Amino acid sequence: MSNAFFTKSIARNIFFGGSVFFFLLFLVLTFDTTRKLPKSDHRENLTEEVVRGKHIWETNNCLGCHSLLGEGAYFAPELGNVYKRRGEAFIKVWMQAMPTGAPGRRQMPQFNLTDEQLDDLVAFLKWTSEIDAQGWPPNIEG
Amino acid sequence: MQYQSQFVAKPYFIAAVGLFIGQIIFGLIIGAQYVVGDFLFPEIPFNVARMVHTNLLIVWLLFGFMGAAYYLVPEESERELYSPKLAIITFWVFLVTSALTVVGYLAVPYATLAAMTGNDILPTMGREFLEQPLITKVGILLVVVSLLYNVSMTTLMGRKTSITIILLMGLWGLAFFWLFAFYNPVNLVLDKYYWWWVIHLWVEGVWELIMAALLAFVLIKVTGVDREVIDKWMYIIIALALISGILGTGHHYYWIGTPGYWQWIGSIFSALEPIPFFVMTLFAFSMVNRRRRDHPNKIATLWALGTTVTAFLGAGVWGFMHSLSPINFYTHGSQITAAHGHLAFYGAYVMVVLTIISYAMPIMRGRVANSPQAQLWETWAFWLMTVSMVAITLLLTSAGVMQVWLQRMGDTPMSFMATQDELAIFFWLRLFGGGVFFIGLMVYVISFFIKGDITLISANGENKNAKVSISTVDTIKER
Ligand code: HEM
Ligand code: HEM
Ligand SMILES: [Fe+2]
Numbered sequence: 068m069s070n071a072f073f074t075k076s077i078a079r080n081i082f083f084g085g086s087v088f089f090f091l092l093f094l095v096l097t098f099d100t101t102r103k104l105p106k107s108d109h110r111e112n113l114t115e116e117v118v119r120g121k122h123i124w125e126t127n128n129c130l131g132c133h134s135l136l137g138e139g140a141y142f143a144p145e146l147g148n149v150y151k152r153r154g155e156a157f158i159k160v161w162m163q164a165m166p167t168g169a170p171g172r173r174q175m176p177q178f179n180l181t182d183e184q185l186d187d188l189v190a191f192l193k194w195t196s197e198i199d200a201q202g203w204p205p206n207i208e209g
Numbered sequence: 210m211q212y213q214s215q216f217v218a219k220p221y222f223i224a225a226v227g228l229f230i231g232q233i234i235f236g237l238i239i240g241a242q243y244v245v246g247d248f249l250f251p252e253i254p255f256n257v258a259r260m261v262h263t264n265l266l267i268v269w270l271l272f273g274f275m276g277a278a279y280y281l282v283p284e285e286s287e288r289e290l291y292s293p294k295l296a297i298i299t300f301w302v303f304l305v306t307s308a309l310t311v312v313g314y315l316a317v318p319y320a321t322l323a324a325m326t327g328n329d330i331l332p333t334m335g336r337e338f339l340e341q342p343l344i345t346k347v348g349i350l351l352v353v354v355s356l357l358y359n360v361s362m363t364t365l366m367g368r369k370t371s372i373t374i375i376l377l378m379g380l381w382g383l384a385f386f387w388l389f390a391f392y393n394p395v396n397l398v399l400d401k402y403y404w405w406w407v408i409h410l411w412v413e414g415v416w417e418l419i420m421a422a423l424l425a426f427v428l429i430k431v432t433g434v435d436r437e438v439i440d441k442w443m444y445i446i447i448a449l450a451l452i453s454g455i456l457g458t459g460h461h462y463y464w465i466g467t468p469g470y471w472q473w474i475g476s477i478f479s480a481l482e483p484i485p486f487f488v489m490t491l492f493a494f495s496m497v498n499r500r501r502r503d504h505p506n507k508i509a510t511l512w513a514l515g516t517t518v519t520a521f522l523g524a525g526v527w528g529f530m531h532s533l534s535p536i537n538f539y540t541h542g543s544q545i546t547a548a549h550g551h552l553a554f555y556g557a558y559v560m561v562v563l564t565i566i567s568y569a570m571p572i573m574r575g576r577v578a579n580s581p582q583a584q585l586w587e588t589w590a591f592w593l594m595t596v597s598m599v600a601i602t603l604l605l606t607s608a609g610v611m612q613v614w615l616q617r618m619g620d621t622p623m624s625f626m627a628t629q630d631e632l633a634i635f636f637w638l639r640l641f642g643g644g645v646f647f648i649g650l651m652v653y654v655i656s657f658f659i660k661g662d663i664t665l666i667s668a669n670g671e672n673k674n675a676k677v678s679i680s681t682v683d684t685i686k687e688r
Contacts, residue, residue, distance in 0.1 A: 075371075075437060078444035086451040093455050096474070100402070100467055107466045108398040118395045125335025125393075126323040131256020136465050137542030138401065139337050142243065142255050144625035145542065166251065173246030173629075176254050178320070195397060201472070203464035205539060205617045208624050 107199035119184075120191025127178050134209075136200055142173065145209025150189070150196040152207050158192065159185045210572050210666070212283040214290035219573050220300050221276025222566045226654065228269035228307065229559075233647050235262040240640040244633055253315065260340045261314055266554065267338065268307045271349070273562030274383075274419055275303075275356050278376060280569045281426050282360040286367025291359050299355040306348040310341055332393055336404055339390050346390055353384045371440040372429075375447060376422035382415030398466035405461045412553070413457055413482065413524075417450040420520075420561045421489065424513060427568045428493060431510045432500035442492045446485050453481035460532045464541055472534035479532035483525030486557075490517040505664060506578035508587045509568040515595060516560035523552025527602065539617050544632070545609030552602040560595075563653075570657070572666065580661025587656040593649025601642040608635035 104110070124130075129146070130139035136147040149158065162185060166174040180188065210216070238258045241248045249258070283290045290296060313322050319335075326342035328334045333343055341349070357380055364373050389406040425443045429436060459475025493514050504510065527549040531540040540546065567587065571579045578584070616628040623631070 073441075075441040075444065078441050078448065079371075082444045082448035082451070085448050086455070089452055089455040093458070096456075097402075100462075100471075101399075103468045104396075104398055104466070107468070108396055110396055113396060121395060121397065122332060125332060126320045126328060128256045128260065128319040128335050128340060130335060130337050131259050131319075131340070132254075134542040135397075136401070138465070139542070140256070140259055141542060141544060141547055142239075142259070168247075171246055173242070173626075174250040174254070176251060176256075198398060198466040200464045200466055201469055203538060203541065206622045208616050208622045 109194070109197055112194055112197070114190065116187050116190035117194045120187035120189070120194075123180065123184050123188050124191055132175070135195065136198070137203065143175065145204060146192060147198075147200070148196050148204060148207065148209055150192045152209065155189050155193075158189055162188075212289050214293040215280050215283050216573060217290065217293050217296040217300070218276040218280035218569060220297070221272050221279065222570060224300070224304055225269045225272040225276060225562060225566070228265050228272065230650060230654070231311070232262055232265035232269060233643075233650055235259075235265065237640070237643050237647060240636070240643045243636040244640060257314055257319070261311055263338055264314075264340060265311070270558050270562060271353075272303070273566065274380070275352075277423050277562070277565045277569075278356060278360050278380060280565070281376065281423070282363050282373055285370045285373045285426070286363050288363065288367040291362035291366065295355060295359055299352050302348065303352045306345055306352070310345045313342065314340075331391065333391055336393065336400070338408060339404070350384070350387060353380070353387065357381060357384060370436070371443060372422050372426050375418050375443060379415045379418030379422060382418065383411065386410045386415060401465045402462070402467065405458055409458045409461055410455070412557070413454040414451060416558065417454065417485065418447050420516075420557055421446050421450075423561050423565050424489065424493065424516065427509060427513050427564055428496045430568060431504040431506060431513070432496045433502040434496050434499055439496065442488075446488050446492065449481075449485035449488060453478050453484060457482045460537065463534050463537055476533045479529060482532075483521065483529050486517070486521040486525040490521050493517040504578070506568060506571065506584075508579070508584045508591065509564060511588065511591055512560060512564035512567050515591060516556060516564055519552065519556030519560055519595060519598075521556070522599075523549065523554070523556035523602070527552050527606075539613045540609065543609045543612050544605045545613070548602045548605035548609055551605065552598060555598045575666055577664040577666055579656070580659065580663045582661030583656050583659035586652055586659050590649050590653035590656055593652060594646055597642045597645040597649060601639050601646070604635045604639045604642060608632045608639075611635075
């Protein structure tokens with residue numbers, strides 16, 4: 068790297084020029100994505116229930132064990148499509164039956180949610196399962 | 210040591226190592242829960258222990274970066290730190306905030322913690338790595354702003370080197386992207402989109418600037434190679450990092466409801482992302498080969514070389530492995546992700562912090578380098594931790610490949626839980642690897658207490674890069 072033509076100041080200019088250019092390009096793409104999102108996120112279905120459901124999802128740290136659209140922890144099943152895999156009734160009964168207490172088996176806590184909170188949570192999971200995620204996950208098992 | 214105020218780095222480094230131990234203990238707990246599902250249940254459910262594991266990681270790395278900045282900026286700027294007192298106050302604020310947060314995680318249910326700490330006013334909690342209560346998030350912001358103020362003032366009033374400029378840009382970037390931790394739109398797709406502005410633009414963006422600066426600083430010190438040469442390498446590395454890494458964010462925008470064109474952008478720019486890590490490896494080895502002095506701190510040099518190689522493997526190779534969208538379609542959110550997350554974080558950020566600690570701690574304790582005996586212990590720690598982390602990575606990768614095969618491919622996919630049962634052997638071995646890692650970490654801690662023949666820092670130029678006043682030397686009492 069002792070090339071007399073490729074100096075430190077040229078390297079520095081590439082750094083500043085390149086970073087600024089690509090960050091601006093990233094902002095342009097972000098703008099474009101933001102414009103296109105309503106088609107894939109179905110935000111017209113973002114009801115009060117769904118919003119409350121997301122809050123319940125967050126404040127019980129569900130993502131600490133599960134993944135949602137492939138992000139989160141990998142200790143327990145993917146829940147982005149659980150509404151399609153199991154359906155509303157199963158999800159509610161499941162939540163109420165926890166923990167199983169089966170010896171040696173991975174345990175899920177009891178969150179003591181009210182019926183209304185369960186409705187909200189299911190609404191959130193239903194809305195999430197309807198996001199157009201480019202065909203992911205590969206199959207119903209998540 | 211040239212400047213008395215560099216001493217403020219010491220508590221930061223000690224806290225970093227202390228919290229590192231906590232991180233690994235909780236890693237072992239969740240590693241055990243992977244195979245003995247009801248271990249410590251219901252006292253410490255998996256999600257709680259995992260949150261402690263990952264949040265302690267982030268916090269101790271921040272302690273490491275901050276200590277590094279407080280140590281390095283005065284020396285580079287050739288003047289005392291703007292306000293050593295502020296740095297010490299900031300230290301205690303950060304330590305108390307971190308400790309209280311962990312106590313909060315362990316003491317009350319997460320929903321209660323959220324309600325207690327004002328999450329309803331501005332909901333930010335419950336997202337991976339950003340689980341901290343609002344007040345903790347604000348605390349982190351204030352602590353980082355205090356650091357920025359202190360080191361920026363020091364730099365402005367002193368000599369400006371490429372190293373400090375790059376370090377400062379990295380730290381300012383860290384603070385800037387942290388602001389997105391406070392943005393949590395109700396629309397999950399947008400939430401995820403901007404969540405990555407913290408996570409990805411940290412580790413594959415601005416943190417790489419910090420890493421390059423710390424590495425360059427230590428390499429200058431231990432090799433004596435000319436600054437001009439090192440500076441040029443540094444700019445090339447960070448140029449490649451940001452040019453590839455910013456649009457590389459696209460590798461997280463494949464399956465979260467964002468448009469399909471991200472599959473092209475993410476795949477192409479991810480393919481470039483290993484390059485800066487590769488150049489970093491070339492850089493470190495070429496500087497060490499061209500060294501103009503044989504610094505007695507051999508182990509700091511080993512950490513510096515080791516961090517570049519392991520970061521290249523963990524971030525570059527393991528990152529690229531699952532980055533192309535047709536592959537990521539199958540591996541997304543599997544044990545392969547966990548494998549990559551571990552080796553990348555360890556190789557790039559854990560090891561670079563241990564590099565600067567290894568270089569600076571002996572000097573802050575009044576020696577050019579630790580005794581050969583202590584260095585031998587630290588060398589053992591290096592290999593125990595690094596080899597076990599590589600083993601953990603290989604085991605998780607094997608588990609991940611099998612998971613993808615059983616659960617995501619073929620006409621009769623197995624359920625998640627049934628698949629996990631099939632992977633038990635890998636998880637047991639991973640837990641064993643974690644045990645070896647923990648032993649390595651203990652050896653590391655012990656190395657600080659090993660006595661032996663040390664070279665005290667003297668003013669006679671024997672160690673030119675660490676000019677220090679006689680008075681400092683006089684206060685050292687070894688054995
Ligand atoms: C004793 C060694 C360790 C063990 C047994 C261990 C175990 C684990 C486990 C079980 C998880 C949760 C995976 C899941 O979500 O299902 C995890 C996550 C994580 N650990 Fe560790 N860990 C160890 C050391 C480390 C170290 C040294 C680092 C940092 C270099 C680290 C960084 C992480 C990160 C970043 C995650 C989140 C991964 C992701 O979301 O993909 N761990 N660890
Ligand atoms: C030191 C730098 C890096 C660190 C610390 C790091 C860390 C991580 C972590 C912790 C995750 C899991 C996030 C989650 O929990 O959802 C992740 C995911 C990912 N990383 Fe990295 N990474 C680094 C560099 C790279 C590079 C250079 C590439 C590409 C060449 C890359 C490609 C990916 C991809 C594609 C994923 C998503 C995996 C999935 O779909 O589940 N990473 N990284
Ligand atoms: Fe990334």
